[in-house]
Amino acid sequence: MKSTSRISVSGLSVRYGAHEAVRDVSLAIPDGKISALVGPSGCGKSTFLHALNRLTDLVPGCVVEGSIRLDDDLEITAPTTDVLALRRHIGMVFQKPNPFPQSIRRNFEIPLREHGVDRKEIPAIIERCLRDVGLWDEVSDRLDRSALQLSGGQQQRLCIARALALDPKVILFDEPCSALDPLASGVVEDHIAALRGRVTVVIVTHNLAQARRIADELAVFWVRDGAGTIVETGPASKTFESPTDPDAARYLSGERG
Amino acid sequence: MCRSPRTDRVVQVVLGGLALLAGGLVLLIFVFLFLGAWPALEPGRLPNLFTDETWRPGSQRDPQFGLLPMLAASVLVTALATAIAAPMGIAGAVFHRFYLPDRWEKANHRLLELLAGVPSVVFGFWGLTVLVPAINHLHPPGQSLLAAGIVLGLMILPTIAITSQAALRAVPENQLLAAAGLGLGRARTILSIALPAAKSGIGAGILLAIARAIGETMAVVMVCGNIAEYPSSVFDPVRPVTSTIALEMGYATASHKALLYTAGLVLMLVTAALVGWLSFRKPNPVESAT
Amino acid sequence: MTSDWKRPFLITPVKPSTKPRCLYLDRTVGIIGALAAAGTAGIFLWIIWDLVRLGLPNLSWTFLTGEVEEAGRAGGIGPLLVSTWWILVCCLAVAVPLGIGCAVWLSEFTRRGSWAGRWITGGIDLLASVPSIVFGLFGMTFFCQVLGLGFSILSGGLTLACMILPILVRTTLSALEGLPSDLRPGAAALGLTRTTTLARILLPTALPGILVGVTLGIGRALSETAALLFTSGYSTRWPQSLEDSGRALSVHIFDLAFNIPNGAANASATALVLLGMILVINFTATTLADHWMRRLSGSRL
Numbered sequence: 085m086k087s088t089s090r091i092s093v094s095g096l097s098v099r100y101g102a103h104e105a106v107r108d109v110s111l112a113i114p115d116g117k118i119s120a121l122v123g124p125s126g127c128g129k130s131t132f133l134h135a136l137n138r139l140t141d142l143v144p145g146c147v148v149e150g151s152i153r154l155d156d157d158l159e160i161t162a163p164t165t166d167v168l169a170l171r172r173h174i175g176m177v178f179q180k181p182n183p184f185p186q187s188i189r190r191n192f193e194i195p196l197r198e199h200g201v202d203r204k205e206i207p208a209i210i211e212r213c214l215r216d217v218g219l220w221d222e223v224s225d226r227l228d229r230s231a232l233q234l235s236g237g238q239q240q241r242l243c244i245a246r247a248l249a250l251d252p253k254v255i256l257f258d259e260p261c262s263a264l265d266p267l268a269s270g271v272v273e274d275h276i277a278a279l280r281g282r283v284t285v286v287i288v289t290h291n292l293a294q295a296r297r298i299a300d301e302l303a304v305f306w307v308r309d310g311a312g313t314i315v316e317t318g319p320a321s322k323t324f325e326s327p328t329d330p331d332a333a334r335y336l337s338g339e340r341g
Numbered sequence: 342m343c344r345s346p347r348t349d350r351v352v353q354v355v356l357g358g359l360a361l362l363a364g365g366l367v368l369l370i371f372v373f374l375f376l377g378a379w380p381a382l383e384p385g386r387l388p389n390l391f392t393d394e395t396w397r398p399g400s401q402r403d404p405q406f407g408l409l410p411m412l413a414a415s416v417l418v419t420a421l422a423t424a425i426a427a428p429m430g431i432a433g434a435v436f437h438r439f440y441l442p443d444r445w446e447k448a449n450h451r452l453l454e455l456l457a458g459v460p461s462v463v464f465g466f467w468g469l470t471v472l473v474p475a476i477n478h479l480h481p482p483g484q485s486l487l488a489a490g491i492v493l494g495l496m497i498l499p500t501i502a503i504t505s506q507a508a509l510r511a512v513p514e515n516q517l518l519a520a521a522g523l524g525l526g527r528a529r530t531i532l533s534i535a536l537p538a539a540k541s542g543i544g545a546g547i548l549l550a551i552a553r554a555i556g557e558t559m560a561v562v563m564v565c566g567n568i569a570e571y572p573s574s575v576f577d578p579v580r581p582v583t584s585t586i587a588l589e590m591g592y593a594t595a596s597h598k599a600l601l602y603t604a605g606l607v608l609m610l611v612t613a614a615l616v617g618w619l620s621f622r623k624p625n626p627v628e629s630a631t
Numbered sequence: 632m633t634s635d636w637k638r639p640f641l642i643t644p645v646k647p648s649t650k651p652r653c654l655y656l657d658r659t660v661g662i663i664g665a666l667a668a669a670g671t672a673g674i675f676l677w678i679i680w681d682l683v684r685l686g687l688p689n690l691s692w693t694f695l696t697g698e699v700e701e702a703g704r705a706g707g708i709g710p711l712l713v714s715t716w717w718i719l720v721c722c723l724a725v726a727v728p729l730g731i732g733c734a735v736w737l738s739e740f741t742r743r744g745s746w747a748g749r750w751i752t753g754g755i756d757l758l759a760s761v762p763s764i765v766f767g768l769f770g771m772t773f774f775c776q777v778l779g780l781g782f783s784i785l786s787g788g789l790t791l792a793c794m795i796l797p798i799l800v801r802t803t804l805s806a807l808e809g810l811p812s813d814l815r816p817g818a819a820a821l822g823l824t825r826t827t828t829l830a831r832i833l834l835p836t837a838l839p840g841i842l843v844g845v846t847l848g849i850g851r852a853l854s855e856t857a858a859l860l861f862t863s864g865y866s867t868r869w870p871q872s873l874e875d876s877g878r879a880l881s882v883h884i885f886d887l888a889f890n891i892p893n894g895a896a897n898a899s900a901t902a903l904v905l906l907g908m909i910l911v912i913n914f915t916a917t918t919l920a921d922h923w924m925r926r927l928s929g930s931r932l
Contacts, residue, residue, distance in 0.1 A: 142521055144443075168653065171524030182519040184534055194533045195523040198653070243519070250523065352826045353740050359732030363796055364751030367758040370769045370793070377772055429667045436664025449668070451917060456675050458913040460854030462881045463902050466888045467678050470685065470895055495678075498671060528656040556762025558857040559881075563889050583764050583857070590768065590861050605768045609761055616760035620753075 090115040090254055090284040091136065091160075096150035097311075098131050098140060105131040107311035108150075111303055113254075118277070118285040120295040120320065123305030124335065128312020129288045132305070133256050136160070136286065137174040138167050154253070172199050175247035179259040181239035183231035183246070188223055191231050191242060192249050199250060213245040217275045237268025241275060248283075255279070257287040261294065273298060292336065296324060304332040374609060377602030380595075381406075390603070396569035396585070398597040406600055410569050412607070414486070414579035417572065418561060419554040421490025422497055427547050430501030431536075438509045439531055450506060457499035465563035468492035473564055480576040484566035487575040492560045497550035504546025508539035545619055552615040556608055558583040582608055679906070686903035689896050695904070699867035703887045704894055708901055710869045714784060714877025715853070717870060718863055721788020722795065722852050727845060729792070730799025737800075738807040739829060759797035763857040766794045771861040782876045787863025794858055795848035802847065806840025806923075807833060839923040846916035850909050856881040880905045 089112040098106040106128040113119050121129045131140070138160065140146045152160040160170060184191050192210045201209070210227070214220040219241050223234070231242055240260060247255050257276060261269035277298045279285055289295050295302060302323040304316040316323060316332035327333040381390070393407035437446040468488055477483025512535050520530040536543075566578020567588060582604045593601055697707025733751070741748040770790030780786045810833060818828040834841075856879075864876030865886065878886075884901050887894030 137522070139518070139521055142518070168524040168526050171522060176522035178515060178518060178522065180515055182513075182515040184516060184519065185538055190533075194529070195525060198523075198525050198529045198533075246523065346824060349825045352829070353736075356732045356736035356740060359729055360736040360747075360751050363729055363733035363758075363800060364754035366793055366796065367754045367761065369773070370758075370761060370765065373769050373772050373777075374765065377768070429671060432664045432667035433671045436661070436668040440661050440664060441668075449672070452672065452675075454917050455910055455913055458850050458854065458909055459675075459678075460856070460881055460905060460909060462854070462856040462884050463682070463906055464678075466884055466898060466902050467681060469888050470899070471678075471681050495674060502671060526653040526657055528653070528660040531660060552760060556764065558762070558764040559885060563885070583762065586764050586768065587857060587860060590771070602768065605765045609765050612760045612762055613757050616756065620756055 088115050089113060089156075091152060091154055091286075092156065093136075093152050094150060096132070096135060096148070096152060098128070098135055098149075099147045100143060101145045104311040106135070107309075107313050109312075109314050111314060111317060113284060113286055114301060115284055116281050117300035118280055118287065118298050119301040119303065120299035121286065121288045121303050121305060122290070122292060122295050122335075123312075124307075125290075126312075127305040127307050129305045130258055131312070133176075133258055133286065133288050136254075136256055137171050137176055138165070139176065141167060172250045173253045175250060175252040175255040177240070177243050177247055177255060177257045177260050180263045181236055181243055183234070183239050183242050185230065185232050187228045188231050188234075188242065189227040191246050195246065196249060209249050213248045214242075216248055216278075217241040217245045218271070219245060235268065237264050237271055240264060240268070240272050244272070244275060252283060254284040254286065257285065257289075259288050259290060262290060292338070295320070304329070304335065306331050306335075371606075371609065374602055374606045378599055378606045381599035381603045390600075396580075398589075398593070398600055404596075407569075408582075408600075408604065408607075410571050411580055411582045411585055411604070413571060414565070414569075415555055415581040415583070417486055418489045418493055418565065418579065418581050419551055421486065421575070422493035422554050423547065423551055425491060425494030426498040426501050426550065430498050430546075431505045431543060434502050434505035434509055435531055435536070437506060439527060439535070446506070450503070453499045453503050453506075457503065459496075461496060461557055461560040462563075464492050464496050464560040468560065468564040476576070482566065482576075482578060484564055484578050485576045486565070486572050486579045489561045489565035489579065489581070490575070492564050493554050493557060496557065496560050497554050500550045500553065501543075501546050504549065505539070505543045508542025508546065509535055511542060512538045548615055548619055552612045555615075556583065556612050558587050562587050682899055682903050682906060685896070686899035686901075689900035690903060694897075694900060698869075699883075702891050702894070703867070703883060703897055704891060705897075708880065708883065708897075708904070710867055711878055711880050711883050711901075714863070714866075714870050715879045717784045717873060717877065718787045718791065718859070718879055719849065719852055721785055721873060722791040723845070723849070725789060726792035726795050726799055726848065730796050730844070730848075731803050731841060733796075734800045734803035734807060735829065735834075738804055739825065739833070755797050755800050758793070759801075761794075763794060763855055766790055766858040767861050769793070770858060775862060780874070782862065782864030782866075783874045784863055784870055784877045785873045787859045787877070787879065788873075790858050790862045791852045791855060794855065795851050798848045798851060799844045802844025803837070803841050806837040806844070809840065810836055839919060839926070843916050843920045843923060846912055846919065850912045850916065853905065853912070854881060854909055855879075856885050860885075 091113040093113075094110045096106060096109045097104065109132060121132065123129055134140050135148050136152060140148055148161055150161065154160055154173065158170070159165065184194065189210065192213070193206060196206050196209065197203070211220060211224070214223065219238060222238065231239065234242060244255075260276065261272050264272060273294060276285060276287065280300070287299070299320040302318065302320040303314050304323070304327070305312050306315040306329075308315070315329040316327050324336055327336055389406045390408040393405040395405045395407050396411065397403070397405040437449050468491070472491060473483040473488050476485060476488050516534055516538055517530065520534045525534070561581055562584040565580060565584060567580045567584055568578040569580040569585070572579050586601050586604055589597070590601055694707040695712065696709045699708065699710060700706030733755070737748055737751060767790065770786060770793070774780050774786040774789050775782060814832060814836065815828065818832050823831070859879050859882050863879060863882070865878050865882065866876035867878055868875075870877040880901055884898050884905065887898035887901065
């Protein structure tokens with residue numbers, strides 16, 4: 085197990101001031117698979133996800149304890165870690181599509197230039213990544229128009245392409261479909277599923293059907309003693325079939341949550 | 342305590358009258374300026390405003406009514422003031438927004454609000470007693486385009502800083518999150534994400550400051566030297582439109598007076614055009630600044 | 632869990648990348664920003680320090696209450712304080728009812744975006760853009776000459792009233808529009824007339840917001856000079872009535888510094904008095920505004 089896990093989390097706790105959002109979570113995230121994090125609202129899934137690439141740093145008063153290791157050699161939570169370089173390896177796609185209100189091309193150029201990619205390579209990267217999310221044919225003739233002219237689903241696919249452009253090892257998805265209409269949601273979901281085997285995907289979702297469709301691994305979050313924690317984890321098919329935790333069982337069968 | 346709907350109607354009519362009066366006031370001002378300026382606007386006289394080389398309206402023998410050197414002075418002083426205040430105001434706002442803790446930014450906001458209220462005559466007085474001697478030391482005479490530009494720049498600095506701060510604060514959080522998620526550093530986030538997103542708000546603040554600078558009188562009249570000629574360097578004295586009105590209205594008569602009204606009319610139209618154009622643009626970040 | 636991200640969020644603690652290029656850029660932007668921020672605060676502290684240094688030695692009780700002597704070089708500013716006070720009273724007596732009336736009509740008696748409403752709001756916005764020297768020209772023509780008030784405290788006050796009107800209308804308007812939206816249907820459901828609703832419920836609730844506007848208006852009126860140069864006159868005697876000419880503090884500073892040789896000492900003392908008054912008034916306004924905002928946002932939750 086150890087050799088194949090991309091990220092291993094052990095004993096992770098996250099506090100915002102006095103409020104403990106996540107307590108003592110341990111999880112191995114396997115390489116090249118899609119891991120889904122499910123559970124009711126307010127159980128720490130998003131906080132956990134944000135801790136994985138240190139976006140928790142942005143919240144004043146947020147304290148992270150425990151260990152998160154990338155590829156067994158990089159300690160993500162260590163204060164000496166180069167956060168910006170880390171975020172190049174672990175990308176993030178947010179709930180609401182958030183392209184920069186500039187041209188589609190600039191949306192790629194800004195991060196690529198910041199990470200030192202040569203200007204000459206950029207057009208090829210843009211084309212490859214836009215093809216990966218099926219946007220190339222739709223936008224190839226208007227790369228210099230504002231990204232905000234795209235529809236919601238297109239914007240979200242642009243955000244995925246923008247994350248892919250940095251060639252990350254892991255991409256974190258924070259409920260990527262919940263702000264989209266069902267049709268667009270389906271398209272985005274298909275493109276996430278297509279990433280399997282190429283990058284490691286961690287996805288937070290409220291949509292159990294979606295988790296059932298795309299997840300290889302499943303982790304169920306639940307609030308215990310006022311803090312979020314993982315109550316059930318394992319391969320998706322097995323976990324959906326026969327969960328051992330009673331709360332998780334009721335939640336996965338649709339009775340609660 | 343039950344009043345009849347009739348009281349309602351009376352109240353409505355009275356308040357409507359007040360509103361009409363308040364809204365129509367600007368029209369009244371325009372009409373009076375126009376009437377005062379009319380003698381100078383007659384077709385035969387108008388070209389003189391732009392062809393005469395200098396401003397010597399009181400002279401019996403060869404009166405000269407050239408308005409251009411003064412308009413140029415207004416534009417130059419305003420441009421210099423903006424060139425000083427805009428970079429400082431924006432850079433300061435960036436520092437407070439992205440480099441300092443929140444409470445510093447609030448304290449700074451408070452300070453800027455207080456500074457925005459410092460009377461222009463006090464700025465002018467400071468310029469006359471401290472800045473002008475200093476510039477004189479550097480390059481006489483001291484009362485100059487430079488002095489006017491600096492004093493005016495300081496006056497509009499709080500306006501630009503406050504609007505820039507508000508515009509930076511209004512950059513959507515999810516944009517900053519996206520930048521962080523892509524591993525963009527703080528400086529890159531500021532230069533490539535936050536400033537472009539805040540561009541129109543900052544621009545509105547600068548235009549508002551420019552409108553204020555063009556119309557400013559007291560801070561300028563005391564330090565600009567008041568000589569109505571084109572300056573050849575920043576150390577030369579100049580005489581903007583507002584100064585001319587303030588200095589000459591007290592004794593002007595007849596056609597001279599009409600010219601001063603014309604100058605006032607031009608000022609009013611320029612600032613109205615600036616502010617009008619601002620409020621027609623779709624998002625209106627201006628209100629908090631005034 | 633997205634609710635965690637709705638809290639006020641700050642990008643400040645982001646550490647710069649340890650890559651030298653990023654670090655360098657981050658430092659450069661930081662240093663330029665710090666210089667600008669420190670420069671802004673520093674220059675203004677310098678100005679205030681200069682005024683205190685020059686003015687404080689001349690400040691005394693007799694200065695505040697004494698007659699103006701030798702065109703201001705000697706003596707005090709007693710009559711000017713009285714003139715300034717009466718100019719302010721005239722200004723507020725006209726501007727407050729007019730401004731509040733206009734705002735109430737715009738907010739309560741006309742639909743948002745109606746033809747009349749838009750034109751009147753536009754007129755107010757344009758009025759706010761008029762330079763103060765133009766108000767001076769207008770005041771001299773209209774109040775002094777056409778209405779025959781001459782150079783008088785009344786003319787000066789009326790001119791200032793025109794000038795601060797937009798401030799009053801805007802703040803009153805935003806105070807009324809910021810009221811909880813269920814107040815109006817709530818009052819209507821109790822069978823109250825619009826007038827009663829206005830006088831007993833809306834205006835009292837919006838009062839703190841309106842006071843902020845009035846305070847800001849006072850600050851603006853006190854600091855104005857250009858609009859008073861040709862309306863309230865230069866007389867330094869104790870004013871006997873509102874039709875007397877009376878010199879405001881700000882005009883006195885201008886005259887002493889600009890026209891009177893050796894007037895700088897008393898000019899700086901006067902500037903210090905004026906600055907002190909305005910800082911106190913504006914501080915009051917911002918504090919009031921803060922409380923008002925907090926109360927409003929509190930009542931909405």
